[in-house]
Amino acid sequence: MAEREQIKRTSPRPSEEVNEAAPSVSEAGGKLKSDLDDLLDEIDEVLETNAEDFVKSYIQKGGQ
Amino acid sequence: MAVPKVIGIETEFGIMVRGTDDWNPVSASSVIINAYVGAATGSLGERSRTVAWDFIDETPGADARESASLEFAMPPEVETHLVNAVLTNGARYYVDHAHPELSTPECRDALSVVIFDRAAEMIAVDSMDRARELLPAGQEIILYKDNSDRKGNAYGCHENYLLDRSLPFGQIIQAATLHFVTRQVFTGSGKVGSELPDTQIDYQLTQRAEHFEEEVGLETTLKRPIVNTRDEPHADSARYRRLHVIAGDANMSQVATFLKVGTSAVVFAMLEDHAFDRLPTFLDPVQAMHQVSHDLSLRGPLRLSDGTTATAIELQADILEQARAWADRYGFESVGGDRVGMMILDRWEQVLIGLERNPMDVAGQVDWVAKLRLLDGFRERHDIGWDDSRLRALDLQYHDLRPEKSLAARAGLETIVDEDDARRGRTEPPTDTRAYFRGRCLAKYPNNVVAANWDSMVFDTGSEPLRRVPMLEPLRGSVQHVGALIDSSDTVKELLEKLGA
Numbered sequence: 001m002a003e004r005e006q007i008k009r010t011s012p013r014p015s016e017e018v019n020e021a022a023p024s025v026s027e028a029g030g031k032l033k034s035d036l037d038d039l040l041d042e043i044d045e046v047l048e049t050n051a052e053d054f055v056k057s058y059i060q061k062g063g064q
Numbered sequence: 065m066a067v068p069k070v071i072g073i074e075t076e077f078g079i080m081v082r083g084t085d086d087w088n089p090v091s092a093s094s095v096i097i098n099a100y101v102g103a104a105t106g107s108l109g110e111r112s113r114t115v116a117w118d119f120i121d122e123t124p125g126a127d128a129r130e131s132a133s134l135e136f137a138m139p140p141e142v143e144t145h146l147v148n149a150v151l152t153n154g155a156r157y158y159v160d161h162a163h164p165e166l167s168t169p170e171c172r173d174a175l176s177v178v179i180f181d182r183a184a185e186m187i188a189v190d191s192m193d194r195a196r197e198l199l200p201a202g203q204e205i206i207l208y209k210d211n212s213d214r215k216g217n218a219y220g221c222h223e224n225y226l227l228d229r230s231l232p233f234g235q236i237i238q239a240a241t242l243h244f245v246t247r248q249v250f251t252g253s254g255k256v257g258s259e260l261p262d263t264q265i266d267y268q269l270t271q272r273a274e275h276f277e278e279e280v281g282l283e284t285t286l287k288r289p290i291v292n293t294r295d296e297p298h299a300d301s302a303r304y305r306r307l308h309v310i311a312g313d314a315n316m317s318q319v320a321t322f323l324k325v326g327t328s329a330v331v332f333a334m335l336e337d338h339a340f341d342r343l344p345t346f347l348d349p350v351q352a353m354h355q356v357s358h359d360l361s362l363r364g365p366l367r368l369s370d371g372t373t374a375t376a377i378e379l380q381a382d383i384l385e386q387a388r389a390w391a392d393r394y395g396f397e398s399v400g401g402d403r404v405g406m407m408i409l410d411r412w413e414q415v416l417i418g419l420e421r422n423p424m425d426v427a428g429q430v431d432w433v434a435k436l437r438l439l440d441g442f443r444e445r446h447d448i449g450w451d452d453s454r455l456r457a458l459d460l461q462y463h464d465l466r467p468e469k470s471l472a473a474r475a476g477l478e479t480i481v482d483e484d485d486a487r488r489g490r491t492e493p494p495t496d497t498r499a500y501f502r503g504r505c506l507a508k509y510p511n512n513v514v515a516a517n518w519d520s521m522v523f524d525t526g527s528e529p530l531r532r533v534p535m536l537e538p539l540r541g542s543v544q545h546v547g548a549l550i551d552s553s554d555t556v557k558e559l560l561e562k563l564g565a
Contacts, residue, residue, distance in 0.1 A: 051453040062285075
């Protein structure tokens with residue numbers, strides 16, 4: 001089960017990893033957050049209006 | 065030695081018409097395909113518009129289980145095909161039941177599948193654009209690459225793998241069930257809510273899992289089985305089997321599509337090479353399939369037949385470990401060579417490690433995670449609960465294929481194939497399978513092709529009886545075999561003479 005062990009080994013141990021990688025993680029986290037904010041702005045723009053009717057009318061019968 | 069894992073996928077698109085209440089999915093699907101085929105062949109001869117798919121060898125009711133009981137041997141509902149076109153990239157584009165469906169050409173490896181799957185998305189976009197020109201102002205046909213209307217109706221993204229006929233079907237069932245249940249952690253496209261009665265759930269990994277009710281069977285439209293037994297090889301049936309897989313989701317993520325077909329090809333190659341030392345079985349495979357899909361923690365123990373338990377990620381990691389040992393011994397030839405083979409195993413490991421550590425690490429690779437990131441962000445921003453219909457709209461629109469509306473296209477998914485390669489893949493076939501022969505002949509001699517099928521073509525040379533060319537070996541008919549012959553033949557008659565057909 002080397003692979004399982006490997007996966008367990010690579011699981012973060014909170015105390016060590018946070019200290020070592022703190023600056024880059026928070027930097028990356030900040031970038032991700034702003035990416036997500038931009039993305040959510042865009043979703044607000046393109047999301048189908050009248051969501052309830054849109055979702056209700058999506059009916060797909062006769063598939064495999 | 066494992067036989068080459070020739071692969072193809074078939075995608076049934078969800079379809080909707082906006083701007084009118086008076087429409088039906090069968091005619092809308094026909095409009096979509098005719099719009100594309102009409103425009104694509106507009107400059108070619110009349111015959112090319114009517115190249116027929118040839119059903120003479122199709123037997124979707126044949127069952128792979130040699131000892132099938134009468135109860136199991138009942139053929140499923142016979143497929144009703146309406147519009148049916150063969151494309152110059154070797155693909156088939158047709159109306160299946162009430163959906164437009166596109167079957168990719170036969171591909172030699174998982175990366176080639178991703179190119180032709182991306183090409184299929186582009187063909188769908190072209191089809192919508194051309195249909196828009198034909199429809200009254202204000203009307204629009206929209207295609208979705210998903211698998212469920214979230215109201216109990218599912219439609220498929222089927223995979224096909226070339227297998228050695230001598231492999232006992234019981235072994236296929238065992239390996240396929242293990243892999244299909246557990247691979248859901250990276251193949252799931254994500255779905256808001258549940259379609260099962262009395263099941264309250266906010267979000268789940270897959271679109272398809274809840275539509276599976278049986279372990280093994282011939283059906284594809286009701287009581288769907290995890291392992292489908294349709295035995296229709298579309299190749300030399302003494303040597304090959306085509307495993308028809310109905311258990312996966314359609315993916316928007318290229319990495320997910322790559323891993324879905326790549327890891328499965330590896331699993332079946334390993335089986336043919338007798339490379340599994342451990343192949344655990346589930347106490348209740350159908351329950352396990354639903355459980356994996358419903359478990360966002362990825363930590364739930366699955367009950368195995370030997371009385372122990374394991375998580376889906378642990379079981380996947382164990383398959384991967386055995387795959388590494390298999391590759392050391394047998395190499396990657398059967399799955400398309402070293403480059404693709406190593407890419408499959410490395411990507412597989414990265415995704416499993418990411419899922420184990422923090423699923424958000426693979427939001428650029430795994431659809432259900434990418435979609436969950438959008439849903440969580442949207443919920444937080446608008447301070448809404450999971451029952452808000454805007455979340456269901458977002459769920460659906462993730463799969464909208466219109467570039468100006470697609471949320472998947474905005475979700476930051478990693479791409480692994482070149483857009484130009486995919487664009488070329490709309491009209492040019494793969495060079496390394498028999499799809500090359502099919503596609504090239506259709507492009508070069510459109511007026512002489514009477515009918516085409518996966519494993520044969522029928523030509524009219526003008527002066528003689530119709531000539532059928534069998535193509536029972538999926539790797540014959542590649543550029544290496546027939547490229548120069550086609551290049552040097554001005555007429556189909558000349559080509560057939562050179563082929564000795």
